[in-house]
Amino acid sequence: MSNPLLIPTPSHGVPNFPAIKPGDFASAFDAAFTAHDLEITAIIDHPEPADFSNTIEALERAGALLDSVSSIFFNLISAHTNDALQALDLDIAPRCALHDSRIFANPVLFAKVEKVNSSELQLTGEQSLLLENTYRHFIRAGAALEEDGRQRMEQISEHLALLTTQFSQNVLADTNDYQLLLEEEQLDGLPQFVRSAARKEAESRDYPGQYLFTLSRSSITPFLQYCERRELREAIYKAYTECGQSKTDNHAIIQKIIALRSERAKLLGYASHADFMLDDRMAKTPSNVMALLNQVWEPCHRKVDEESQDLQTLIDKEDTPFTLAGWDWFYYTEKLRQQRYDLDDNELMPYFQLERVRDGAFEVARKLYGISFQPRTDLPLYHPDMQAFEAHEADGSSIGIFLFDFYMRPSKRSGAWMSTYRNQSNLDAHVAPVIVNCCNFPHADPCLLSLDEVRTLFHEFGHGLHGLLSNVRYESLSGTEVKQDFVELPSQIMEHWAIEPDVLRSYARHFETDEVIPEELITRLRAASKFNTGFATTEYLAACFLDMAWHGENATDIEDVPAFEEAIAHQIGNTTVVDPRYKSSYFQHIFSDDHYSAGYYVYIWAEVLDADAFEAFKENGLFDPATAKAFRQNILERGGSADPMALYRAFRGRDPEVQALLRNRGLN
Structure with missing residues (x-):
């Protein structure tokens, strides 16, 4: 056969x-x-x-x-x-x-x-x-290099590939190994949508009648938001922050990865792995990255301190006050959001049914670029939960295939990402792309998304459009094959449309009544859009600083990983109640391969671009044809076929300005 x-x-x-x-x-x-x-x-x-x-x-x-x-x-x-x-x-x-x-070589x-x-x-x-x-x-x-240098480079590449694979497998093993299995009487405070998802997850793992919570963000985040039992919040939070070091030992693997990356950089004449990686990015040098991080860190640090004081004030009103800890942040933030804005996910989520959010993203693409998506039920897929669509131009011509793999399961790594099974090219003949978006949404029926998950869907769809609408000659320059700190522009700009009032009215309908999301709910949602941005920015930037520290000149002598993490947090003055979004042992962006190593900063770098770029749409019209055409022709279609800043200038007519980012995050 x-x-x-x-x-x-x-x-x-x-x-x-x-x-x-x-x-x-x-x-x-x-x-x-x-x-x-x-x-x-x-x-x-x-x-x-x-x-x-x-x-x-x-x-x-x-x-x-x-x-x-x-x-x-x-x-x-x-x-x-x-x-x-x-x-x-x-x-x-x-x-x-x-x-x-x-x-x-x-x-x-x-x-x-x-x-x-x-x-x-x-x-x-x-x-x-x-x-x-x-x-x-x-x-x-x-x-x-000379022969001995080339041979050593081969050995390093081979060894790094093995170590990064082991790192990823360890994270998946620890993630799947942890199960917080609860009975009905232990679910105090958890709304029905959280209970339903946990019950379905328990059933899928042969625990009928019980409720199962995992380390997937779609499971742990709502648990931390609503669970009234502090000891349970602490248990699942600590399990998450100890992933990759509870049953497995990713700390030892990290130390080997860092040593090999440093050796490779020095063989090639670079002072550090960060210098090596950044030489092939827009940022060019570690000092340029640190300048941006520090510029955002100062206002962010002030804001997160204010947020932590507000949460501690709430806690001090409890019958038995205590000191705010990491596992309390989501819970008391949710309480404060409800107090200030009369808003919580339990009220929003009925309007964010997965299929309708997906169709909302489709409609944004249609209005911007004239493209449509038709279901393809005839294609052979690797899992029954997958969905397939064929994308078409306004004239009916086919662009390519777009696959969705939305739901979490033990066989899938955590997070969300876009990838391809075939890249676009025009070298010898036109090759149409095959795109896939993967997420980890709860496998509930119906699947109702949180606001963060709505943004995630739009984000990955933006990456998908970058691959789908590519129109270049060479595959290696196609779609998302761009400088790493440019790749997040098409994805992050799509997030802006997700909560624009006109867009919300097009897709946010109650899953039971078909009622369009009420205007006063949109008003409250928009009013709360910058709420808790101090925390969100702090946990992200703390991970960026950690990444840069690991890949600087002096990280090869680190023997105690937790002590190193604490030293970096102390050095930047991070609050003790906000951990980095990823601790080292499960920081897959930087240790599962090279792509985002010394590069986790790229999201904030690209946010300078996307916040500034979206202001062009706000100035000219949310779906202004000329602005959309300029973005498609200069950004989405060009892939990596030209210098990224030249592409941005061709779209915007000038360099980006950081003030738009600060306004977007409420840090100005």
């Missing part, structure tokens, strides 16, 4: 998931590695002098089979894994890293790329950027 991973994907681009078994991947990767090696050998052995076509574009074409197999494998590892896939991942991830390292191949790079060529802007990126990839892989 033929391997389904080696059969060409149908024209729609969605893999034949039901036919794929874990055992198919080992032989598929073997075949893909071999095919790629042969393609690379053909480039090296090409008899004509190296030029843009036979070297740079040939490298761009090479590895198509490996890209296909890898996208399926690693997407499933994140979204729907199992023991067999995880065992294979410990072998495949290092092999992929070693394979890539050997290609991009190959001295003969590098000599051909270097020759093209040093030639005087008449290239388009996109071709020039492809050449620049290709040359940079070789340099950053160690191609310019």
